[in-house]
Amino acid sequence: MSSDWLERLGGYPGVWKRRHLLGLEDLSAEEITCILDKAVVFKQLLAEGHRRIPLLAGKTVCNLFFENSTRTRTSFGLAARRLGADVVDFSAATSSLSKGETVIDTARNLEAMGIEAVVVRHRTPGAPHLLAQNIHCSVINAGDGAHEHPTQGLLDIMTIRQLRGRVEGLTVALVGDIAHSRTARSNIWGLKKLGAHVIVCGPSTLVSPRWQELGVEVSYNLDEILPRCDVLNLLRIQFERQTRRPFPSVREYAHLYAMNRQRMARTKPDILIMAPGPINRGVEMTAEVADGPQSAILPQVTNGVAVRMAVLWLLAGAA
Numbered sequence: 001m002s003s004d005w006l007e008r009l010g011g012y013p014g015v016w017k018r019r020h021l022l023g024l025e026d027l028s029a030e031e032i033t034c035i036l037d038k039a040v041v042f043k044q045l046l047a048e049g050h051r052r053i054p055l056l057a058g059k060t061v062c063n064l065f066f067e068n069s070t071r072t073r074t075s076f077g078l079a080a081r082r083l084g085a086d087v088v089d090f091s092a093a094t095s096s097l098s099k100g101e102t103v104i105d106t107a108r109n110l111e112a113m114g115i116e117a118v119v120v121r122h123r124t125p126g127a128p129h130l131l132a133q134n135i136h137c138s139v140i141n142a143g144d145g146a147h148e149h150p151t152q153g154l155l156d157i158m159t160i161r162q163l164r165g166r167v168e169g170l171t172v173a174l175v176g177d178i179a180h181s182r183t184a185r186s187n188i189w190g191l192k193k194l195g196a197h198v199i200v201c202g203p204s205t206l207v208s209p210r211w212q213e214l215g216v217e218v219s220y221n222l223d224e225i226l227p228r229c230d231v232l233n234l235l236r237i238q239f240e241r242q243t244r245r246p247f248p249s250v251r252e253y254a255h256l257y258a259m260n261r262q263r264m265a266r267t268k269p270d271i272l273i274m275a276p277g278p279i280n281r282g283v284e285m286t287a288e289v290a291d292g293p294q295s296a297i298l299p300q301v302t303n304g305v306a307v308r309m310a311v312l313w314l315l316a317g318a319a
């Protein structure tokens with residue numbers, strides 16, 4: 001039976017040699033495309049009604065989240081269960097971290113119970129990298145501070161590819177809090193590798209001109225770039241990561257950067273409106289835009305399950 005699923009997936013890919021997924025900065029275009037291609041097959045299998053594709057039967061995936069999450073945590077859990085794996089949901093709030101146990105000791109103890117993959121979210125950039133050096137099972141970065149959120153980048157790119165048929169040659173603007181966004185970083189690495197033109201746009205307090213050094217266009221004026229964009233990915237202002245308020249008021253931010261009906265009238269007719277979530281209606285975009293015909297926000301969430309199935313299978317499937 002497992003061979004039937006493998007056949008649909010085209011077999012375990014020779015290009016895949018990695019044990020961990022720590023960021024899209026490390027991945028080649030070929031590896032990114034490999035994950036996306038497998039995710040498309042998993043999405044198709046799910047659409048056909050297959051709710052259990054037991055390629056990870058007998059394996060255990062541990063969700064190790066030290067920061068809150070709705071989409072990432074749930075979809076990793078769902079993806080692992082769809083693959084027939086057992087899921088351990090670690091809760092930082094009720095764990096022995098409060099008694100002084102370190103993150104590494106916590107992970108080592110969970111690993112000693114027999115797990116094949118750890119999905120980790122932590123406020124400290126590099127925390128997943130540290131774990132990867134100290135435990136033996138696969139480590140997947142589910143968001144480390146403002147550094148990277150590779151599966152979010154992958155699901156965003158999958159959504160663009162699915163709804164626009166390609167990534168190469170498209171102009172994708174990341175709008176908002178670039179300084180504190182791990183989603184922005186993963187999107188920039190992934191999109192650039194696949195040949196998109198990337199613009200980062202927002203207030204100067206949240207968008208460094210140094211992004212130009214990576215071949216990214218920097219803009220402080222959304223109205224100016226709007227007519228050129230194929231995709232807008234509207235990022236939340238992450239007040240929880242900021243020590244100083246980056247603009248005088250949310251109202252002023254929304255006046256300059258929120259997508260609304262007037263701005264939609266100035267975009268290409270087939271513009272894609274994306275957001276990693278959670279969204280703040282009235283800040284990054286109006287409710288009318290979030291729920292409008294150009295919005296790909298919920299398709300992004302749907303693609304998240306397929307992307308995470310592909311990642312879990314590629315990392316833990318060969319073990």
Ligand code: CP
Pocket residue numbers: 068069070071072073143149152276277278
């Ligand atoms: N996009 C994202 O990472 O959402 P969560 O914080 O809800 O997981």
